[in-house]
Amino acid sequence: xxxxxxxxxxxxxxxxxxxxxxxxxxxxxxxxxxxxxxxxxxxxxxxxxxxxxxxxxxxxxxxxxxxxxxxxxxxxxxxxxxxxxxxxxxxxxxxxxxxxxxxxxxxxxxxxxxxxxxxxxxxxxxxxxxxxxxxxxxxxxxxxxxxxxxxxxxxxxxxxxxxxxxxxxxxxxxxxxxxxxxxxxxxxxxxxxxxxxxxxxxxxxxxxxxxxxxxxxxxxxxxxxxxxxxxxxxxxxx
Amino acid sequence: xxxxxxxxxxxxxxxxxxxxxxxxxxxxxxxxxxxxxxxxxxxxxxxxxxxxxxxxxxxxxxxxxxxxxxxxxxxxxxxxxxxxxxxxxxxxxxxxxxxxxxxxxxxxxxxxxxxxxxxxxxxxxxxxxxxxxxxxxxxxxxxxxxxxxxxxxxxxxxxxxxxxxxxxxxxxxxxxxxxxxxxxxxxxxxxxxxxxxxxxxxxxxxxxxxxxxxxxxxxxxxxxxxxxxxxxxxxxxxxxxxxxxxxxxxxxxxxxxxxxxxxxxxxxxxxxxxxxxxxxxxxxxxxxxxxxxxxxxxxxxxxxxxxxxxxxxxxxxxxxxxxxxxxxxxxxxxxxxxxxxxxxxxxxxxxxxxxxxxxxxxxxxxxxxxxxxxxxxxxxxxxxxxxxxxxxxxxxxxxxxxxxxxxxxxxxxxxxxxxxxxxxxxxxxxxxxxxxxxxxxxxxxxxx
Numbered sequence: 001x002x003x004x005x006x007x008x009x010x011x012x013x014x015x016x017x018x019x020x021x022x023x024x025x026x027x028x029x030x031x032x033x034x035x036x037x038x039x040x041x042x043x044x045x046x047x048x049x050x051x052x053x054x055x056x057x058x059x060x061x062x063x064x065x066x067x068x069x070x071x072x073x074x075x076x077x078x079x080x081x082x083x084x085x086x087x088x089x090x091x092x093x094x095x096x097x098x099x100x101x102x103x104x105x106x107x108x109x110x111x112x113x114x115x116x117x118x119x120x121x122x123x124x125x126x127x128x129x130x131x132x133x134x135x136x137x138x139x140x141x142x143x144x145x146x147x148x149x150x151x152x153x154x155x156x157x158x159x160x161x162x163x164x165x166x167x168x169x170x171x172x173x174x175x176x177x178x179x180x181x182x183x184x185x186x187x188x189x190x191x192x193x194x195x196x197x198x199x200x201x202x203x204x205x206x207x208x209x210x211x212x213x214x215x216x217x218x219x220x221x222x223x224x225x226x227x228x229x230x231x232x233x234x235x236x237x238x
Numbered sequence: 239x240x241x242x243x244x245x246x247x248x249x250x251x252x253x254x255x256x257x258x259x260x261x262x263x264x265x266x267x268x269x270x271x272x273x274x275x276x277x278x279x280x281x282x283x284x285x286x287x288x289x290x291x292x293x294x295x296x297x298x299x300x301x302x303x304x305x306x307x308x309x310x311x312x313x314x315x316x317x318x319x320x321x322x323x324x325x326x327x328x329x330x331x332x333x334x335x336x337x338x339x340x341x342x343x344x345x346x347x348x349x350x351x352x353x354x355x356x357x358x359x360x361x362x363x364x365x366x367x368x369x370x371x372x373x374x375x376x377x378x379x380x381x382x383x384x385x386x387x388x389x390x391x392x393x394x395x396x397x398x399x400x401x402x403x404x405x406x407x408x409x410x411x412x413x414x415x416x417x418x419x420x421x422x423x424x425x426x427x428x429x430x431x432x433x434x435x436x437x438x439x440x441x442x443x444x445x446x447x448x449x450x451x452x453x454x455x456x457x458x459x460x461x462x463x464x465x466x467x468x469x470x471x472x473x474x475x476x477x478x479x480x481x482x483x484x485x486x487x488x489x490x491x492x493x494x495x496x497x498x499x500x501x502x503x504x505x506x507x508x509x510x511x512x513x514x515x516x517x518x519x520x521x522x523x524x525x526x527x528x529x530x531x532x533x534x535x536x537x538x539x540x541x542x543x544x545x546x547x548x549x550x551x552x553x554x555x556x557x558x559x560x561x562x563x564x565x566x567x568x569x570x571x572x573x574x575x576x577x578x579x580x581x582x583x584x585x586x587x588x589x590x591x592x593x594x595x596x597x598x599x600x601x602x603x604x605x606x607x608x609x610x611x612x613x614x615x616x617x618x619x620x621x622x623x624x625x626x627x628x629x630x631x632x633x634x635x636x637x638x639x640x641x642x643x644x645x646x647x648x649x650x651x652x653x654x655x656x657x658x659x660x661x662x663x664x665x666x667x668x669x670x671x672x673x674x675x676x677x678x679x680x681x682x683x684x685x686x
Contacts, residue, residue, distance in 0.1 A: 060588060060679045081592050088590025099585045099683065103254055113589045115243040160589075 006069075007168060007200040008034040008057055013066035015052050015224075026052040027063070028224035036167075039194055039201045041211035041232075044221035050204045051172055053221070057202060058170050059087045071167050088117050092161030096173035098153040100145040100160070106132065107141045110160045117164050131159040135189060151182035158189060162197075169194065171203040175210065183207075187214045239595045248602035255575065262564075262571040263611045269561030270615020270659045274651060275622040276557035280550040282623070282646040287542060300510040300522050301348070302336065303531045304328045326529040328505045336510055339524055341517040346370040347505040350471055351485040356418040357405050364401055366419065367471030368480025372511065384413040384455030391478040395419070395451040399458045401472035412453045419473075423447045424486040444486050451475065458640060561659075564611070565666040568604055572670030575603070576677075583674055584682025593675040600671035601664060608663025612656040619655070620647045 015027040027049045034040050042050040055061040056068055059075050068075040071090050078086060087093075092113075100109050110128045119127065132138045135155035145153050154174060161169060171190065175183030191214050194201045205211050211218055212232050219229045239247075252259045305325035326332065336345045349368035354361050373379070374386045379396075387394050395417065402409035405417075422444040460470055487506050510525065510532075512518050518534050525532040576583070583596055623645030631641040 055680050058588065060683075081594075084587070084590055084592035084595075087588065093588050095588075095683070099581070099588070101582060101585065103250070112586075115247070116239055116586070116590045116595065118240055118243075121242075164590075 006033045007036040007038065007071060008032075008202070009067075009069040010053075010057075011067050011069075013053070013056060013063045013068055015049075015056060015061065016064045025224045027056065029066070030221075030224075030226045031066075032219060032226060032229065034200060034202060036200055037194070037198045039191065039214065039216045040203070041215035041218050042202060042204045042221060043206065043208055043211055043218055044227075045206065048221040049224035050221045052224075054170055054172055054202060054204050057168075058091055058093055059083045088113065089164055090166055091168045091170055092164065092166035094154065094157045094161050094169070094171045094174050096176035098145070098150075098157045098177070100153055100156055102145050105142050105144055106137060106148075106156050106159075109145065109156060110163050113160060113163045119164075127163055131163045132156075134162060134193065135159045149182075150178050151185060154178065154182075154186050155189065158186075158193065162193065165197075167199060169199050169201045171201065173204055173206070175205065175207065183210065190214070239591070239598070244595075244598055244602050245606075248599055248606055251575070251579070251599070252603055252606060255578075258571055258574070259607060262567045263607045263614070265564040265567040266561070266608055266611025266659055266663060267614035267618055269558075269564035270612050270655050271618035271622060272560040273554065273557030273658070274616050274619025274647060274655050275626070275645070276553035277550060277651055277655075278619060278623040278645040278647045279626065280546065280553045281648060281651065282627070282644045284546040284550070285646050286642055286644070287546075297515045297535060298512050298518060300512065300518060300525060300532050300534045302328065302508045302510055302525055303506070303533075304504075305529060305531055328508055328530065330503060332528075332530070333505070333508055335528065336508065336525065339510075339521060341513045341521060343511045343513055344370065344372055345508055345510050346372075346477055347481070348507040348509055349477065349480040349485070349487070349505075351421060351487050353473070353485075354420040355405075355473060356420060357415075362401075362404060364473050365471040366421070366473045366475060366480065366485075368477035369396075369474045370477045370509075378459045379455075379457055382455050382457040383410055384453075386455065387476045388454070390476050391482070392476055393449065393451050393479060394454045394476065396455040396457055396474040397453060398460060398470075398472040398474070399456055402456045409456050413455065415453050416450050417453060419449045419451050419475075421447055421449070421483060422486040424484050424490055442486075442490065447483070449483065561662060565662055568607060568663055568666035569670060571607075572600055572604060572667055573673070575600075576670055576674045580677065580682050583677050584679045584684075587677075587679035588683060596677070597671045597675035600674050601667050604663045604667025604671070605660055608660040609656065611663070612659030615659060616647070616652050616655050620645075623647060 010030055010032045013027055013030045014025065017024040017026055030049075030053060042053065044050045052061070056063050056075070057070060059070075059078070063076055066076070070086070073082075073086055073090070075083065075086065101112070104112070107128050110131050111124055114124045114127055129138060129141075132141060135158050137152060137155055137159065140148065140152065145156065148156065154177075157174075169190070174186055174190065178186060187210055190201060190203070193199065203211070203215065208218075213234065215232050217229060217231050220227045304327060333345050333347070336342065347368070350365055352363070353366045354363055356362075369387070371387070371390050379386055382396070384396070387396070397405070397409075397412065399409060402412055406412050423446075425443045425445050427443055457474070510521065512521050522532045522534055586596060627642075627644040630644050634641055
């Protein structure tokens, strides 16, 4: 169950873009507190700003206003090098299209964040194996992503996201490219990992039924604004 | 990222687009090859010229003559000359005094005289020169047929190849054969009472003499060429042998005309060898202060070095043009790589790569292409230089001329070319690397 101390704190966060003379409010004055170990689902239709908000939490983008404090670090104030370190060590990220490097083997893909984090060479093999064991793909360690099914590729992406033992796992439409059965299996895996490692998970999805089954809390966005947050029905039932 | 991981990733990326990267590397190699080939020709020509001149022993040698002895007919006396004071003779005392000067290795007389050589009962006119024993190590006798003089006073002769060709159609067969040297020995006459120089009394007689010499070697260079005053000597004998012959020389005629009929040995010129060419200038000044004329080819060598520096610079500029074109190839390849690997750059950044990591990755890729291009380029350049030398020597052989080593790739050229190739490649990688580093990860991840 979720810890009461916030893992991620968003205060009046906005992200505005200028497209010619038009100003686009992708995220508009969002305040949200996500507790440690919580599984939060960000729901909304296309263009509602949920992926932009996830990118802000991931440190891939910076807010135009407001503050984001994640694991004690104010992301808006971090210099670029420290923001890169935050992405490397504090968060793990998985994407709808997996974003594995096709020419690398599974082992090399999972090793990539360890290289970036300058983990000692001797320690890497064990960490890679540990991550692949968690997603039950050690037997495919020497294969390349194109040789795997979509569900297997997403499991490799999860292993890669876990390699550096992050405190926060961010998932952008992780089931978007998968059939419903595989998608459900992936969310089961995410849920298991979250509970075993006591990680905070923020997942962007537009599939409300799945979100209701697996998340602790639902946050609904529309036109860049946070419209509502509510506990998932299973939590209410408990 | 650690250097090892960076290099590993860069090599992996280069292997991925192997054809394009190989062509880019080939472009660099062609650029470096043209640069190396041009400079190797420049260096080769410079070495060729320097070697020929140094073999003649001119750069570390000062030629000393008595004052006024080389003023041509009709030339006015220098203003600072002292008309009433006779010039200091270049005798044995002067030679010993010159030997005591600092940084002098040896002082030996230039003994050259006209002679008639009889070989197979046929006469051949030529000039004989006495060679000091030190000339053995000057490099001028490297690669000679036969051997150097067995002793400093041996009755042996080394022939210059052109003279040997005059003597026989098969010059090599001359080694071991004898020839007769006919020369004019100077014999001092007793001075008549009154010592009237206008009379026939006093002076010296010129008596024809013969000496049998064993031919022991044939040399292709001209060790006694250059500043000698009487043309190139084509028959070389040991200096001590030449001295004991007391052969009449050109300065003997000058001495008798001046009325100097003493039996005292004087030299027409002495060669003073310095320890190194850098000491020649100071030594030359000291000798002039002693009251002699001194002359060296130091100024000529300085002009030669300046000429070759400019020559090398021009060759380098022309050679660099191809490398400039190759630079554009690197920029093009890396910019294309950014477009192709846009999404990958986004993934790297999402996984925690800093801008500097991405920048370094592209830099290493450019550097590796430059290094490999440099290695291939130096090899191609060397081969090109050898091919030009080969072609030139085929031409020279057809013209019945001796082969030459036209190109030279010294170590400094190899290392400079490699460093230059890497630096140029890194320079070319600056813009693409900076562009890749500045990619917005959100945009890059969205890129299909």
